[in-house]
Amino acid sequence: MDRSRNGRSAVTPTPSQAQANGSEPQRARQRAFCIAALPDGEDLSELEELLRTAGVAVVGEMVQRRELPHPNTYLGPGKVEEAKAAAKAADANVIACDDELSARQERNLEEALGLPVVDRTTVILDIFASHAGSAEGKLQVELAQLEYNLARMRGLWTHLERLGGGIGTRGPGETQIETDRRLARDRIAALRRRLEHVKGTRAVQRAERERAALPTIALVGYTNAGKSTLLNALTGSEVGVRDRLFHTLDPTTRTLKLGGRPYLMSDTVGFISKLPHQLVDAFGATLEETRRAELLAHVLDGSAPEEQRAIMQHAVEQTLEEIGAGERPRLLVLNKLDLLDADARVELRLRHPDAVLVSAATGEGLQELGERLERELLHTLRPVHLLVPYADGGSLAELHEIAGEVSRENTAEGVRVDAMVPARLAERFARFAVAS
Helix, strand or coil: CEECCCCCEEEEECHHHHHHCCCCHHHCCCEEEEEEEECCCCCCHHHHHHHHHCCCEEEEEEEEECCCCECCCECCHHHHHHHHHHHHHCCCCEEEECCCCCHHHHHHHHHHHCCCEECHHHHHHHHHHHHCCCHHHHHHHHHHHHHHHHCCHHHHHHHHHCCCCCCCCCCHHHHHHHHHHHHHHHHHHHHHHHHHHHHHHHHHHHHHHHHHCCCEEEEEEECCCCHHHHHHHHHCCCCCCCCCCCCCCCCEEEEEEECCEEEEEEECCCECCCCCHHHHHHCHHHHHHHHHCCEEEEEEECCCCHHHHHHHHHHHHHHHHHCCCCCCCEEEEEECHHHCCHHHHHHHHHHCCCCEECCCCCCCCHHHHHHHHHHHCHHHEEEEEEEECCCCHHHHHHHHHHHCCCEEEECCCCEEEEEEEEHHHHHHHHHHECCC
16 A cells, blocks of 8 residues: 555555456446545455455555544545545546445535445445345344435435425425335334344244253354354354355354263354444344353454454454453454464464464364363353162153263162253252262
């Protein structure tokens, strides 16, 4: 990225560079010029990856170094003029902004730049809309989009508002926007009711799992860190995996065997820096799995540069706090070990001595991860000492299923059993309890 003379902004036209790499973004249907008001040390790599996932080519970028965006135009007035010239030179047909814009900022930028402007939230919502597969996921995305767009409807009807105004001259533009807002609010209310019904259904399913009383591990982490691949590798499932942001939106729960004992493992929606609050709210039912898990396995891309990993880790920790899961026990899992050479692996272990290094793609480190998960979940188990009558074979079979390996001895009175069982299930066998 080339810096300007004052060191406060940077402009990087990229069509020729991309063409040299074999791609031709200037021929893409949507060609985005990225802008951002960022403090020192941050860049636009995340926005560019979001745009790539949305199918938009990035043809250039401009970064203005400032702590807070301009309240009216996001960038300073001078930089807006520079951005207009740079976007034209790069043959861009849309401007992508790295922050969520207010309706006023968006309107002013479009007027000044002469191009459509989309902000970070719009791009993320578009990705979620294209990736949502379940009925619940589609409802959640539609709700988030409607709530976000509700405050921006006014700009759609400004050409009609000029037809009337003042007392006794109520214009059709104002009437139309009020109609649209009412329709949007009605749709939002209907979506919330349907999501409450879905939440009730999910609560029934959760109650069934809680009746089984198996400890739960939730895979959390930055989007595209390899959580779904790790779930498949550990549980033998076949959850869909693709190299793109937000591929997994709907939670998936599978059974994981550790030491012969069953646990539940849930894959959840990936996090990202500046995750729109509309999505955090809309996906509340989905994220409930994270809040209820006994252990959070925080999956981080170990192949990313250290500075980028720190940003990813902070984004996840911040989102966990926002959804009420900040106090849950967690284990750091550094994935994609297969992409690192020997020196990089040593450095990674030194920087993160408490983490487990794995490659979900090759299986390296998975045995160590399983052992570590088992140790971390010991607090969810309780030792039991039982004398089970021979006639009660069903209880013995259940013990073997939930406790894995058990110590048993046949006696005249029945089978004497020493085992570790989930604490919530220990009461189920209380009638067989004997002194150790």
